[in-house]
Amino acid sequence: MTKVRRLPPFPFGGTNAVRAATRVRGPGQWRAWAADVNWLMACGFPLVVAGPSFLVMDPGDSRTFAYYLWPREQCPNRVWILSLINAGPGIAFGTFEAPDGTEIGTWSAPVIGARTQTFKFTTDQFTPTSTPGSTTCKVKLDADSLGSVYVEGISCHELPRYDLLSFSASQVPDESSLNAKRLIFQDPDDELSLNAVAKAAQHAIAESRRSCLFSQCFPDGIVGGTSDPGGEETDPLEDGGASNVFDADIPIQPRLLYRNQTSKAVAFAVLASIPSGSGTVRLRSDILDTTDIAITGSTAAWYTDTVLCKTEDPSRRLIDGGLRGGDLGLVRVTAWGAAAPTIYSVCAAEYPK
Amino acid sequence: MSYTLGYVARFDPANFEEGQPVRTSDAYRIEQSLAHLINQSPQTYLNWAAKPDGDLSGSLITAVFNGSVLFSRSFPTRWWRPDRPSNFLLRVRARTSTVVATVTLGAKLLLDNGTSTPAIIDSTQTVASASSSIVISSFTSFAPRPDLAPAWRDFTVVEDSARHKVQMPMFRLDLSLTADDDEVEESMEITGVFLQGFT
Numbered sequence: 001m002t003k004v005r006r007l008p009p010f011p012f013g014g015t016n017a018v019r020a021a022t023r024v025r026g027p028g029q030w031r032a033w034a035a036d037v038n039w040l041m042a043c044g045f046p047l048v049v050a051g052p053s054f055l056v057m058d059p060g061d062s063r064t065f066a067y068y069l070w071p072r073e074q075c076p077n078r079v080w081i082l083s084l085i086n087a088g089p090g091i092a093f094g095t096f097e098a099p100d101g102t103e104i105g106t107w108s109a110p111v112i113g114a115r116t117q118t119f120k121f122t123t124d125q126f127t128p129t130s131t132p133g134s135t136t137c138k139v140k141l142d143a144d145s146l147g148s149v150y151v152e153g154i155s156c157h158e159l160p161r162y163d164l165l166s167f168s169a170s171q172v173p174d175e176s177s178l179n180a181k182r183l184i185f186q187d188p189d190d191e192l193s194l195n196a197v198a199k200a201a202q203h204a205i206a207e208s209r210r211s212c213l214f215s216q217c218f219p220d221g222i223v224g225g226t227s228d229p230g231g232e233e234t235d236p237l238e239d240g241g242a243s244n245v246f247d248a249d250i251p252i253q254p255r256l257l258y259r260n261q262t263s264k265a266v267a268f269a270v271l272a273s274i275p276s277g278s279g280t281v282r283l284r285s286d287i288l289d290t291t292d293i294a295i296t297g298s299t300a301a302w303y304t305d306t307v308l309c310k311t312e313d314p315s316r317r318l319i320d321g322g323l324r325g326g327d328l329g330l331v332r333v334t335a336w337g338a339a340a341p342t343i344y345s346v347c348a349a350e351y352p353k
Numbered sequence: 354m355s356y357t358l359g360y361v362a363r364f365d366p367a368n369f370e371e372g373q374p375v376r377t378s379d380a381y382r383i384e385q386s387l388a389h390l391i392n393q394s395p396q397t398y399l400n401w402a403a404k405p406d407g408d409l410s411g412s413l414i415t416a417v418f419n420g421s422v423l424f425s426r427s428f429p430t431r432w433w434r435p436d437r438p439s440n441f442l443l444r445v446r447a448r449t450s451t452v453v454a455t456v457t458l459g460a461k462l463l464l465d466n467g468t469s470t471p472a473i474i475d476s477t478q479t480v481a482s483a484s485s486s487i488v489i490s491s492f493t494s495f496a497p498r499p500d501l502a503p504a505w506r507d508f509t510v511v512e513d514s515a516r517h518k519v520q521m522p523m524f525r526l527d528l529s530l531t532a533d534d535d536e537v538e539e540s541m542e543i544t545g546v547f548l549q550g551f552t
Contacts (some may be wrong), residue, residue: 033387036390039389185371198369201386201387210472212399213400246402246403250402314389320442
């Protein structure tokens, strides 16, 4: 029988509940902690962070946006946010399609010059997965539209989970097993009593990661450089060297988990191709960790690797939001090859967990 | 026993298996870890960097008249800490293209939970540039009005036989540009926007 637990309201009851020579009580602490874990698991995180593409689409056009996701299995349902600006001269309308080509929904932007019109599309993933992988979505502008649109941005967010299933499905503890006067025992299914809370709490340390730190897709591609920029790449903020993928370094700020931890691996995925031979995508963080990714195929493919980035500094939370050293961590992305490679998408997340 | 917010405490779930004594120190580690996770799990919501110079087709550019909205983005998120105001770390990179300009980059973060008038949180950064390629970098934290804090609880739950949906509130970030001289057209190019929650 499937047990159902409701997404709790924010449950955290404060700190310093555990003190020496004081009972660690069932409902006072253990049940509250179970609720904390459930809330962390169920609240839903971003999978594709918002960011404008500013592509212009004319009637009859369609664009496919590719992203690499690092999902969590607890929140399998997703909401996609599509932001459009009507570029005129008349009404624009079209569809939003899933990776398999099925139509998720329709949109219409009737007002010329409207700054932003936001459309939400919900998708169900009936097979929850925490396996990283790529996905695509397609924006189509109907051929009968009378106007063009700017695709201002696409983002995707895990829907908060209203119900959590049993531990085997969602890895959460059963709060009711921690009520007052309930016996402490070991549940072989890791769903009940104290050891369930302990295991779920340890699981939550990994699963409450920042599930998307950066994601930007260029359906038409960005062409990189044809020569190695060397160890000290041209500052992209100064004159935009030919190999720079972005005009500015990307802010990347993973969590800090453990004391004395100053850096954390961040996973990057790059969708790229090269006309011939091989090329390189270089990820270089501001703590001088460098990862070179070899690009070898003439058809666009995903390449993944990690680079060390500096973590937050919670001691500076009230000073500047927890910026280690007073500044955000930054990553510079450059791409080059004898034949210039083309970059179609760059995504990053706090992963491995 | 003092409490230090800011780190996950290592603990072994095996300590809670049958036959093990429940020790205060182990319970404390769980408490500390969960407190840290809840405080530090706010996510990155917006992260965008423009294409390099030479290919400005993807850049977010140009405001040549006062008060124009340069940038308007909506994105879903959660009011992370409903029991107290949440904060957002906003970083905007921009540069002016005029030789002499004093411009004010304003940001408004609006909450639209679908049921009420959006709340506006204002913040402005004044930028004085002396060259045609100056870089502006600023940090701003937003503290929404406390009376809006419970907004995330207002999400609409629609249940049917097949699935459960939760409609989340939307934030909208507007960046605008105001020049100090009405006689001179000013322009600014936004080269990056970053928004992340923290508490």
